[in-house]
Amino acid sequence: MEKNWNQEYKSKWNERYQSEKFAYGKEPNQFFKHWILKLNPGKILLPADGEGRNGVFAAKNNWDVTAFDISEKGKEKALKLAQEFNVKIDYLVGEIDSLHLKQNSFDAIALIYAHVASDKKSDFHQSLNSLLKPDGIVIFEAFSKNHIYFNAKNPKVGGPKDLDLLFSKEEIKQDFKNYDILFLEEKEIELSEGEFHNGKGFVIRFVGKKR
Numbered sequence: 754m755e756k757n758w759n760q761e762y763k764s765k766w767n768e769r770y771q772s773e774k775f776a777y778g779k780e781p782n783q784f785f786k787h788w789i790l791k792l793n794p795g796k797i798l799l800p801a802d803g804e805g806r807n808g809v810f811a812a813k814n815n816w817d818v819t820a821f822d823i824s825e826k827g828k829e830k831a832l833k834l835a836q837e838f839n840v841k842i843d844y845l846v847g848e849i850d851s852l853h854l855k856q857n858s859f860d861a862i863a864l865i866y867a868h869v870a871s872d873k874k875s876d877f878h879q880s881l882n883s884l885l886k887p888d889g890i891v892i893f894e895a896f897s898k899n900h901i902y903f904n905a906k907n908p909k910v911g912g913p914k915d916l917d918l919l920f921s922k923e924e925i926k927q928d929f930k931n932y933d934i935l936f937l938e939e940k941e942i943e944l945s946e947g948e949f950h951n952g953k954g955f956v957i958r959f960v961g962k963k964r
Contacts (some may be wrong), residue, residue: 757821757824759848762870763823769949770804770826779834779949781810782865784894788816788936790923792802792890795860800881801867802851805831805842812840813861819859821845822858849880866950870918878928885963893959895920897939899922900955910944910952920957932961 769776781789785807785813789797794815799808803818804827812818812835820831821841828844835842845852862881869877872918885891896904896912898919904912913919937959 758789759823766803768823770824770830774948775804775806775830776832776947776949777806779809780804781807782894782946785863785865785892786810788890788892788960789816789861789863791863796858797861797863798854798859798881799863799865800877800878801864801869802831802844803827803884804889805834806846807863807865808839808842809840809843811881812842813838815859818842819845819847819854820845822848823848832904844884849877852882857886858891859885861885861890861892864891864895866895866912868895868918871915874920874924875928882929882931882963887963889961889963890930890935891959893925893961894956895919897955897957899939903941903952903954907952909949910954911949912954922957925957929959929961931964933964934959934961936960 760860789811790954794819799820801822802808803822808818808820828846831844862885896919898916898921900912900919901916903910939957941955944954
């Protein structure tokens with residue numbers, strides 16, 4: 754079942770990213786942009802970076818970028834975008850456990866709409882935690898459980914239709930309990946990101962510093 758779910762998920766994203774257009778646009782997520790510009794550049798990891806809009810923005814601002822996703826098409830688009838802006842990013846394809854990333858090696862990790870299977874969420878976050886240096890920063894934005902109602906009203910806003918794939922503040926506090934909370938909120942926002950994030954949505958936003 755897990756293998757079938759992974760293949761189905763991979764096929765979904767390869768199909769979404771095969772168009773010439775960038776599914777979520779070329780501009781970075783606004784919350785990510787706001788926070789990354791506050792930090793001193795170092796090594797950053799971007800899981801589920803899709804077509805690379807956030808990784809490329811970080812590279813443009815002197816970060817040493819490693820990104821990964823399960824989609825080969827996402828990588829192709831990300832490298833194309835990096836070339837367009839004359840920057841370099843290291844983009845890997847695969848799931849986190851297969852990538853052999855070095856522990857305690859990143860200064861920041863950005864999780865921007867990195868929705869994974871409900872039974873993998875906490876393990877995924879713990880794997881990422883081991884890759885972040887002490888005093889490293891996590892920047893997180895994803896749809897909250899309250900978003901399910903917004904998605905039902907307006908599918909163009911995007912996001913999972915499965916409640917278990919969405920997040921709560923309590924989950925974030927539990928998964929990142931060895932972090933000092935610099936910012937944590939759940940709020941309604943207006944999204945305008947490419948073709949697939951448009952309209953009112955409900956998100957969790959979190960910034961934490963690893964102890």
